[in-house]
Amino acid sequence: MGETILKVKDLRVNFRAWAGTVQAVRGVNFELKKGETLAIVGESGSGKSVTTKAILGILPSNARITSGEILYDGKDLTKLKEKDFYSIRGKHISLVFQDPLSALNPIQKVGKQICEALRKNEHMTAAEAKKRAVALMEDVGIPEPETKFSQYPFQFSGGMRQRIVIAIALALNPKILICDEPTTALDVTIQSRILDKIKDLKEEHDLSVIFITHDLGVVATVADRVCVMYAGKIVEYGTVDDIFYEPAHPYTWALLSSMPDLDTREKLFSIPGAPPNMMYPPKGDAFAPRNRYAMEIDFEQEPPFFKVSDTHYAATWLLHPKAPKVELPEVLRHRIQRMKEEREGA
Amino acid sequence: MAKYILKRIAGIFIVLFVVMTAAFFMMRLMPGGILDGVEENLSADMRDLIYAKYDMDKPIWEQYLLFLKGIVTEWDWGVSLKLYVNVSVWDILAERIPITLYLGFLSLLISVPIGIAFGTLAALKKNGIVDHAVSFLVVLFISIPSFVMATGLQYFVAYKWGWFPLIYDDSLPRITTTFLPVLALSFTPIATITRYLRAELSESLNSDYMLLARTKGLTRVQATLRHALRNSLVPVVNVIVPAFISIMGGSLVVESIFGIPGLGGITVRSINVADYSVTLASLIYYTLISLAAILLVDISYGLIDPRIRMGGRKDA
Ligand SMILES: Nc1ncnc2c1ncn2[C@@H]1O[C@H](COP(=O)(O)OP(=O)(O)OP(=O)(O)O)[C@@H](O)[C@H]1O
Numbered sequence: 046m047g048e049t050i051l052k053v054k055d056l057r058v059n060f061r062a063w064a065g066t067v068q069a070v071r072g073v074n075f076e077l078k079k080g081e082t083l084a085i086v087g088e089s090g091s092g093k094s095v096t097t098k099a100i101l102g103i104l105p106s107n108a109r110i111t112s113g114e115i116l117y118d119g120k121d122l123t124k125l126k127e128k129d130f131y132s133i134r135g136k137h138i139s140l141v142f143q144d145p146l147s148a149l150n151p152i153q154k155v156g157k158q159i160c161e162a163l164r165k166n167e168h169m170t171a172a173e174a175k176k177r178a179v180a181l182m183e184d185v186g187i188p189e190p191e192t193k194f195s196q197y198p199f200q201f202s203g204g205m206r207q208r209i210v211i212a213i214a215l216a217l218n219p220k221i222l223i224c225d226e227p228t229t230a231l232d233v234t235i236q237s238r239i240l241d242k243i244k245d246l247k248e249e250h251d252l253s254v255i256f257i258t259h260d261l262g263v264v265a266t267v268a269d270r271v272c273v274m275y276a277g278k279i280v281e282y283g284t285v286d287d288i289f290y291e292p293a294h295p296y297t298w299a300l301l302s303s304m305p306d307l308d309t310r311e312k313l314f315s316i317p318g319a320p321p322n323m324m325y326p327p328k329g330d331a332f333a334p335r336n337r338y339a340m341e342i343d344f345e346q347e348p349p350f351f352k353v354s355d356t357h358y359a360a361t362w363l364l365h366p367k368a369p370k371v372e373l374p375e376v377l378r379h380r381i382q383r384m385k386e387e388r389e390g391a
Numbered sequence: 392m393a394k395y396i397l398k399r400i401a402g403i404f405i406v407l408f409v410v411m412t413a414a415f416f417m418m419r420l421m422p423g424g425i426l427d428g429v430e431e432n433l434s435a436d437m438r439d440l441i442y443a444k445y446d447m448d449k450p451i452w453e454q455y456l457l458f459l460k461g462i463v464t465e466w467d468w469g470v471s472l473k474l475y476v477n478v479s480v481w482d483i484l485a486e487r488i489p490i491t492l493y494l495g496f497l498s499l500l501i502s503v504p505i506g507i508a509f510g511t512l513a514a515l516k517k518n519g520i521v522d523h524a525v526s527f528l529v530v531l532f533i534s535i536p537s538f539v540m541a542t543g544l545q546y547f548v549a550y551k552w553g554w555f556p557l558i559y560d561d562s563l564p565r566i567t568t569t570f571l572p573v574l575a576l577s578f579t580p581i582a583t584i585t586r587y588l589r590a591e592l593s594e595s596l597n598s599d600y601m602l603l604a605r606t607k608g609l610t611r612v613q614a615t616l617r618h619a620l621r622n623s624l625v626p627v628v629n630v631i632v633p634a635f636i637s638i639m640g641g642s643l644v645v646e647s648i649f650g651i652p653g654l655g656g657i658t659v660r661s662i663n664v665a666d667y668s669v670t671l672a673s674l675i676y677y678t679l680i681s682l683a684a685i686l687l688v689d690i691s692y693g694l695i696d697p698r699i700r701m702g703g704r705k706d707a
């Protein structure tokens with residue numbers, strides 16, 4: 046770990062929509078280190094999927110990358126043409142989609158869908174591709190892969206379909222696997238099995254993973270580092286411990302407080318208000334209107350990143366030396382306390 | 392599958408029977424009759440003689456039973472009463488059906504690929520100038536009925552420019568002499584298929600599986616051909632039946648315009664002169680061919696779409 050494999054610099058993506066321009070991503074910066082799992086968390090609409098689509102060059106036609114760089118392997122992906130991406134997608138960077146139910150072609154056998162990439166990109170024969178596909182299906186934990194090979198997606202359960210999608214993503218031995226909420230559409234038990242599988246596969250295939258989710262509980266089980274995203278920007282990033290034990294941004298606090306806790310059955314905290322309309326992003330800190338610790342300056346000026354530790358940065362005026370000292374919310378303090386005890390106990 | 396098909400065929404027979412029965416009684420209960428226009432010149436004896444010859448002196452239900460008996464026992468569909476007096480209806484139909492089918496299938500054969508090509512083009516260039524042009528033509532062609540097209544083509548292409556014969560001419564190659572009527576019949580189905588495929592394809596181009604195909608490393612062309620286009624062609628089978636039926640409907644009038652000795656022309660004429668037996672038989676023929684087309688499509692749809700073939704749900 047340590048070497049940077051993918052670097053996103055000041056990425057901005059706009060959508061031309063019927064009613065105006067949507068600023069979906071407004072200056073995102075992050076680095077993915079080799080061999081790590083980086084989680085990106087944030088509410089629905091914060092621009093997570095748009096960021097991943099920008100990396101793979103599959104933004105819809107009404108989207109524009111207005112500035113920024115995505116550096117991979119000495120290339121700036123934002124400058125590539127569609128045909129330059131053919132050798133990158135699948136082979137270097139792969140994507141597992143949010144919704145396994147609609148990601149597979151409904152009228153094509155799953156085996157064929159796995160083989161397709163192998164046949165087209167690696168020029169394997171049908172028999173070689175099939176052998177590899179069956180091995181992949183076995184890898185991702187599909188029972189009786191030989192039989193399942195010639196079945197159609199509708200004959201699979203949601204969890205099994207997601208495994209197929211993962212097998213497709215792994216088919217060409219990518220270096221980077223991007224998982225865009227791979228388990229959101231699945232129920233909890235299936236979810237944890239898929240997560241375990243992704244962890245195993247990461248080790249076996251020596252992958253670097255970007256894991257997108259809005260569920261902090263999932264983050265804790267899979268990630269090494271975390272970026273917290275809000276309204277098209279990253280507002281805090283750090284190691285999992287940094288984010289869980291010493292969260293610094295009020296939005297992260299709110300997210301952590303709203304995380305369901307099965308042990309205590311506390312009443313869930315929900316973040317008041319709604320994310321801003323990205324057609325008219327607010328001045329200052331976008332979270333300010335929903336933030337009960339907001340100060341005057343939050344409505345005026347955007348906060349820069351303040352360093353919390355070598356690994357941990359947060360963009361909130363609360364970290365400014367002149368800001369008043371603010372205590373963590375009560376619920377959260379207790380939670381963190383408990384989590385720490387659990388960790389020491391474990 | 393075999394059981395399903397048998398069930399459907401039985402259904403077709405039931406529908407045919409109902410249509411036949413309803414038509415038989417309706418036609419005979421309507422005012423007028425086979426002697427319209429000549430009645431005054433006939434003596435009462437003559438009239439009774441003619442009625443007796445065609446069983447028309449009997450009550451309607453008895454006429455109906457005799458008619459049924461004829462079909463079942465001797466495949467006798469009666470004789471023409473006015474157009475070709477005493478010629479067997481079956482022979483009249485058998486002689487005319489081939490050219491009508493020829494028109495219909497040729498028109499379909501032209502419409503399907505052209506419709507697919509235009510629909511694909513419009514979807515790929517959605518909201519571009521090509522798409523707008525295609526969409527404009529689609530609206531135009533869907534709203535102009537085929538007999539108007541036929542009249543227009545006949546006037547300009549045949550009469551003014553003299554490129555094609557004005558009316559059907561047996562001595563010319565069939566393809567030349569039926570070119571204009573087939574063309575006239577094809578505009579609407581082309582427009583229907585174009586419009587449908589454009590909608591289906593633009594949806595599949597934006598689908599998640601299309602995105603997955605691209606993230607696999609397929610080129611845009613590969614992904615479009617192998618996933619989006621293939622998937623959107625399946626439901627197009629659905630519009631082929633309505634297209635075929637509308638062609639058949641169009642040919643009723645278009646055949647008359649171009650004087651083509653097909654079923655369409657004679658059906659229209661038989662209705663005009665109250666030639667009951669010819670009208671009835673052609674009505675049954677049209678019903679049969681429509682139902683058969685629907686059945687054929689349902690079967691092929693099942694064969695193409697694995698979700699239906701294997702009893703899965705369509706929404707899966
Ligand atoms: N095709 C599009 N046209 C216009 N706006 C879009 C389009 N796709 C996304 N957006 C906008 O971009 C913003 C970010 O969307 P994105 O899909 O990245 O959210 P997300 O963080 O992935 O949310 P979720 O957790 O629901 O998947 C949203 O405000 C959305 O309205």
Ligand SMILES: [Mg+2]
Nearest residue numbers: 093094143225
């Ligand atoms: Mg998303």
